[in-house]
Amino acid sequence: MKVAVPLFGSDVAPRFGEADRFLVAESYHGTVRSREVVEMDRIGDWMFRLSELEMLGVKVLLCCGFNRYYWPLAIERGIRVITGATGDAQTLVNAFVHGEKLPLLPCCASPEQIRYQCRIEHRREDVRMQLTSGFNKRKD
Amino acid sequence: MVRYNAMNVPEELFELVFHSINEGVFTVDDNFRITAFNSAAEKIIGIPAEMAIGRKCHEVFKANICQHRCALKHTLSTGKPSSDIRVDVLDANMDPVPIEVSTAVLRDSQGKMIGGVEIFRDISDIEMLRGELSHRHEFSKIIGASRAIRAVLSMVPQVAQSDASVLIQGQSGTGKELVAGAIHELSRRCDKPFIRVNCAALPDSLLESELFGYVKGAFTGAVKDKPGRFEKANNGTLFLDEIGDISPAFQGKLLRVLEEGEFQPLGSTKTHKVDVRLICATNLNLEQMVREGTFREDLYYRIRVVPFHMPSLAERREDIPLLIDHFVKLISARMGRRPPGFSPRTMRLLYEYHYPGNVRELRNILERVLVLCNGDVVEPGCLPGELYGPRHVEGYWDGNATEASLSALAQGAVSTLPPPPAEYLPKDQAIALKQALQAASWNRNVAAERLGISRTTLWRRMKKYGLA
Numbered sequence: 157m158k159v160a161v162p163l164f165g166s167d168v169a170p171r172f173g174e175a176d177r178f179l180v181a182e183s184y185h186g187t188v189r190s191r192e193v194v195e196m197d198r199i200g201d202w203m204f205r206l207s208e209l210e211m212l213g214v215k216v217l218l219c220c221g222f223n224r225y226y227w228p229l230a231i232e233r234g235i236r237v238i239t240g241a242t243g244d245a246q247t248l249v250n251a252f253v254h255g256e257k258l259p260l261l262p263c264c265a266s267p268e269q270i271r272y273q274c275r276i277e278h279r280r281e282d283v284r285m286q287l288t289s290g291f292n293k294r295k296d
Numbered sequence: 297m298v299r300y301n302a303m304n305v306p307e308e309l310f311e312l313v314f315h316s317i318n319e320g321v322f323t324v325d326d327n328f329r330i331t332a333f334n335s336a337a338e339k340i341i342g343i344p345a346e347m348a349i350g351r352k353c354h355e356v357f358k359a360n361i362c363q364h365r366c367a368l369k370h371t372l373s374t375g376k377p378s379s380d381i382r383v384d385v386l387d388a389n390m391d392p393v394p395i396e397v398s399t400a401v402l403r404d405s406q407g408k409m410i411g412g413v414e415i416f417r418d419i420s421d422i423e424m425l426r427g428e429l430s431h432r433h434e435f436s437k438i439i440g441a442s443r444a445i446r447a448v449l450s451m452v453p454q455v456a457q458s459d460a461s462v463l464i465q466g467q468s469g470t471g472k473e474l475v476a477g478a479i480h481e482l483s484r485r486c487d488k489p490f491i492r493v494n495c496a497a498l499p500d501s502l503l504e505s506e507l508f509g510y511v512k513g514a515f516t517g518a519v520k521d522k523p524g525r526f527e528k529a530n531n532g533t534l535f536l537d538e539i540g541d542i543s544p545a546f547q548g549k550l551l552r553v554l555e556e557g558e559f560q561p562l563g564s565t566k567t568h569k570v571d572v573r574l575i576c577a578t579n580l581n582l583e584q585m586v587r588e589g590t591f592r593e594d595l596y597y598r599i600r601v602v603p604f605h606m607p608s609l610a611e612r613r614e615d616i617p618l619l620i621d622h623f624v625k626l627i628s629a630r631m632g633r634r635p636p637g638f639s640p641r642t643m644r645l646l647y648e649y650h651y652p653g654n655v656r657e658l659r660n661i662l663e664r665v666l667v668l669c670n671g672d673v674v675e676p677g678c679l680p681g682e683l684y685g686p687r688h689v690e691g692y693w694d695g696n697a698t699e700a701s702l703s704a705l706a707q708g709a710v711s712t713l714p715p716p717p718a719e720y721l722p723k724d725q726a727i728a729l730k731q732a733l734q735a736a737s738w739n740r741n742v743a744a745e746r747l748g749i750s751r752t753t754l755w756r757r758m759k760k761y762g763l764a
Contacts, residue, residue, distance in 0.1 A: 170354040170362040171386065195752040199364075200441070203614045208753070211760065221358030224390035225617030227640065228647040239390055242355040261343065261355065261388070 158182050159252060160214040161245040163193065168241050168248060171221040173200050179245045180212055183253040191249070202226050206233050218248055218258075318417070320395075323402060324368065325411040328353050340395065340418045342388030353414075358386040368412050371399040375409070383416075389637060392621065394419050421629050438474050439622045442612035448475065448604060456482035461554075461599045463539075464577040466606025469656030472577040473537065475604060480533040485573055488532030491525050496538035500546045505562050508553070514563025524561060526553065526570050533573045539599065540580035540591065551595045574599065609651040609658065616647050619655060623662045631666060637673045645676055649683045726761040729754075733763065 159182075161168055162175030169175035176199060181191045194212065198204045206226075209217065210233040217230065218241045230237045240261040241248055251258055314321065320337035322330050330353055333345040341348070343356055354362035360383060361367060367378050379398040387393050397416040404410050438449060455462060456479045464472040473492070480490045498506055505514075509524030525534060542550065553559045558569045576599045585591035609616065620638070628635040638646070651657050661680060669678035676683075728747070736742035744754040758764040 164354065164363050167352070168355075170358040171360065174360060174363045194756070195750060197750045197753050203442075211757075220355055221386040222390055223386065223392055223617070223621075224637075225621045225643070228617065228643050229614065231640070231644065232647075242351065261347065261351075 157184075157216065158212065158214045159216045159218060159249055160194075160209055160212070161218045161241070161248060162196075162220075163245055166244055166246070168218070168220045168243060168245050172217070172219045173202055173205070173223070178209070179249065180214060181249045181253070186254060188249065188253050191246075202229060206230055206235065209233070209235055216252070218252060220261075320416045320418075321413065322348070322353065323411055323413045324353050326372065326409070328368070330356060331411060337416075340387070340393065340416070341385065360384045367397055368399045368414055371401060372409070372412050375401055377401070382419075391635065391637075394423050420625060438471060438478065439619050440612060440615040441618060442607075442615045444607035444612040445615060448606065451602075451604065452478050453482050455479055455602050455604075457484075458602075459573050460601040461573075462575045462602045462604060463582070463600040464575065464604040464606060465582065466577075466579065466604075467608045467654055468579045469654035470606035470608055471655055472579075472606050473535070475606065476533075476535045476575045476577060479575060480535075480573075483533070483573065485532050489529050490533050490535065491529040492535045492537060493525050494537045496541035500543050503542065503546060504549065507550075508559045508561050510562035511564045514561075518563065521561075524559075526559060526572060527561075527568060529572045530570045531572075533575060536574065536576045538578055539576040540578035540582055540585060544590070544592065547592045547595050551592060551598060554595075554598050609654045613647070616658070617643075619658055620646060620662065623659050624666070627659075627663050627666050633666075634672075636666070636669065636671065639673055639675050642674050642676050642679060645679055645683045725757065726763075729757050729761060730763060733758075 158180060161179045161181075162172050163169055163177040163179055164175065176196055178194045178196055179191060180194050182189045194208075196205055196208060206229055214235055217235050217237045219237065219239060220241055222230075222237050222239045224239075227237060238258070238260070241258060242261055243259045248259065250256075314332070315335040317334065318336055320340045321332070321334045322337050323332040325331050330348050330351055333348040333356075335345075337348070338344055341356060348356045353368065354366070361381075367381050367383070370376075371378055377398065377400040380396050381398070383395050383397050384392045385395055395416045396419050397414055399412060399414045401409055402411045402413050438445065440446070440449075452475065462476070462479060464475055466472055476492075477490060480486060493503075493507065495503060505522075505524070507524050507526055509522050509527055510518050511521050512518055554574065557571070558567050560567055582591050582596055582600070586593045586596050609619075620643075624635045624638075646658075646661070653660070661683070664680065665674055665678050669675075729743075732743040732747050733740075736746060740751055740754055740758075744751045747754065749757075755764065
């Protein structure tokens with residue numbers, strides 16, 4: 157399974173649409189088999205970027221900011237998006253592949269949001285699955 | 297114990313002021329790690345201070361300028377403050393929020409730089425209401441980033457500079473009037489009238505008096521002179537909407553006026569000369585009407601000096617998320633409520649629907665949803681039935697639907713998406729790549745430039761398709 161992370165230096169880029177480089181890692185049975193940094197053109201062209209990731213065989217996109225209105229475009233291409241990821245990109249990929257807890261910013265932050273739980277249900281689902289460690293330890 | 301600073305002001309007072317102001321305020325150290333984050337900032341971004349403090353500011357704000365044009369970085373490197381910079385951030389729900397930011401350097405008592413401060417305010421309501429209240433046809437009102445809409449928009453400024461007649465064709469609800477307005481706004485006639493006439497709404501006799509005007513006594517009830525729309529649009533732009541609906545008899549009259557640039561109001565013997573830029577629009581296929589003899593060929597070529605084709609929403613499906621974002625904020629601001637979230641399943645249904653009524657239909661659906669759904673999250677149940685109707689299942693209507701497809705429908709797994717644009721299909725991409733390389737005599741720099749991609753991407757694709 158291939159995982160992509162948009163880069164800002166060595167950190168996760170603040171926004172998927174603005175990153176000009178992506179770390180693409182391939183995992184196999186809980187280990188990282190290969191890593192490469194892929195340059196990406198057309199800043200802001202979501203269709204193009206998602207198509208490029210699809211072409212590279214990416215199945216999971218770990219990123220910090222991802223406009224939720226574009227989420228169906230990623231789903232359509234078979235790419236699962238986990239938002240709110242922060243910190244060093246390599247560490248993040250390792251944590252994901254090894255099924256460890258991901259450094260995610262909360263999406264249910266303010267009291268009113270906590271009351272209604274997360275609005276981005278897919279993300280809550282991802283986090284819940286990750287926390288129960290049934291997601292990341294899945295065989296590739 | 298109350299601590300005092302150099303100015304002998306209790307720190308509690310600073311805290312109180314810091315958390316009481318309506319503007320979001322945060323400070324960073326010289327590594328761009330957040331050191332203070334006030335209550336307004338928590339509210340706008342949706343992340344509590346205890347989670348934000350200690351993190352790099354780009355992780356919390358996710359602004360469109362973070363990566364390449366960071367205002368705070370510029371201020372810290374030059375020492376110069378900046379003010380009122382328009383920025384888009386993503387809040388905790390991954391909703392874009394427009395804000396205006398001002399930045400300044402923080403110094404200690406010795407004048408040494410210890411970090412920076414950013415003050416920002418949420419301008420989403422202001423932006424939405426300003427856009428809604430403005431009756432001007434602005435370029436910015438045409439929402440979309442797809443290739444199809446960009447092709448249209450790129451032509452507008454060029455076309456606006458001339459006085460050539462424009463014919464805008466496209467399905468109902470695609471934004472033909474917005475393009476007509478944008479052409480007028482960018483033309484030298486922008487400070488002169490923009491007059492719109494819906495030709496389909498009026499019968500011939502009324503249309504004639506409406507367009508050319510009449511003089512007192514021309515007919516029963518004509519108690520005083522009335523200028524026509526042509527006269528009102530003098531030196532400006534006349535927009536004839538639904539031009540395909542006028543009768544053949546009126547087509548002849550209109551052609552004469554367009555060719556000679558002069559007309560006589562009803563009942564008058566005096567000829568009026570006007571300088572009008574003409575923009576016509578229709579949702580009918582005029583070319584076919586000309587072939588069938590229902591639309592005059594000479595009038596067709598007279599009004600079709602510059603043709604525009606407005607893409608249907610199905611042709612620019614990738615703009616749907618942007619349009620949803622725009623309309624939800626616009627309608628919510630008008631209703632005085634916070635924009636609701638959409639569950640993934642709702643978004644998918646909205647994304648997959650075929651929208652025969654185009655953007656207008658999408659807007660109406662969202663308006664209905666926001667009126668009927670009071671919750672914070674819009675679930676599929678709030679959507680009108682046609683969005684997940686049985687027509688999406690192949691063979692449903694002729695009774696050939698399989699049990700599996702009906703079951704898939706029930707679970708929302710049936711995709712109704714049209715194929716993505718050809719350039720995004722691997723097969724067509726390979727052909728386009730080969731053609732570009734051949735045309736450039738296998739010069740990768742030239743081919744990459746022609747395809748609008750970098751050499752790295754070109755090389756990656758060449759390897760993928762075995763062209764390297």
